[in-house]
Amino acid sequence: MRLRLGGQAMSHPPAKHDGxxxxxxxxxxxxxxxxxxxxxxxxxxxxxxYGTPALLVKGKSFTRMKDAETLVVMCALEEKEMLLELDPAxxxxxxxxxxxxxxxxRLGAIDDASLTQRLVAAWREKAPRKLSAGxxx
Numbered sequence: 001m002r003l004r005l006g007g008q009a010m011s012h013p014p015a016k017h018d019g020x021x022x023x024x025x026x027x028x029x030x031x032x033x034x035x036x037x038x039x040x041x042x043x044x045x046x047x048x049x050y051g052t053p054a055l056l057v058k059g060k061s062f063t064r065m066k067d068a069e070t071l072v073v074m075c076a077l078e079e080k081e082m083l084l085e086l087d088p089a090x091x092x093x094x095x096x097x098x099x100x101x102x103x104x105x106r107l108g109a110i111d112d113a114s115l116t117q118r119l120v121a122a123w124r125e126k127a128p129r130k131l132s133a134g135x136x137x
Contacts, residue, residue, distance in 0.1 A: 028107050029053045029065050035116045036063075041123045043131060055119075062126040063119060071105040071115075072097075073122040090114065101125065 036044055036055055047056045054064035063073045075083070080103045083091045090110050091103050105118060124132050 028068055028071075031107070031112075032063065032065075032071060032115070032119070035112060036119050036123070039116050039120055040135075041120065042135060043127070044123070055123075057123055057127045058131065060126040062122040066104060069107055071107055072102050073105055073118050074102050074125040075118075075121060076125065077101050079121070 032055065033046070041057070043057050045056050045059075047054050047059075047061065049056075049061040049064040052065040054061045056062065061074075063071060066072050077099075080091075080093075080101065084093060084103065090106055092106070093103050097103060105115070107115075110118070124135075127135070
């Protein structure tokens, strides 16, 4: 399978962790990769974070799979609080994420447009300032 991320062709799946494939790219992570690619996010690469498939910008993870139904996305704490209150059917946190600039997204409940918006926002949180300033979404 060949993926296009930020204009670069990628022909490999995310790295393996503990000798096991981290995620089948035909699974839920494929949707995340496709939406990030469609958004045209520059300098994005496939990788792993905490042993799960992740998207990175300049080597920094901005989103990763938590499990087959849940995505972790980076976000500003103020934005996180607002989104958690605004739409708890889509966004939530566990005790582990309290006070941390990341929230959990229910992949089965979020539409592509909203997920793309979250991916772009997460990318902006981790992208270098100059790279982020040069990107218009």
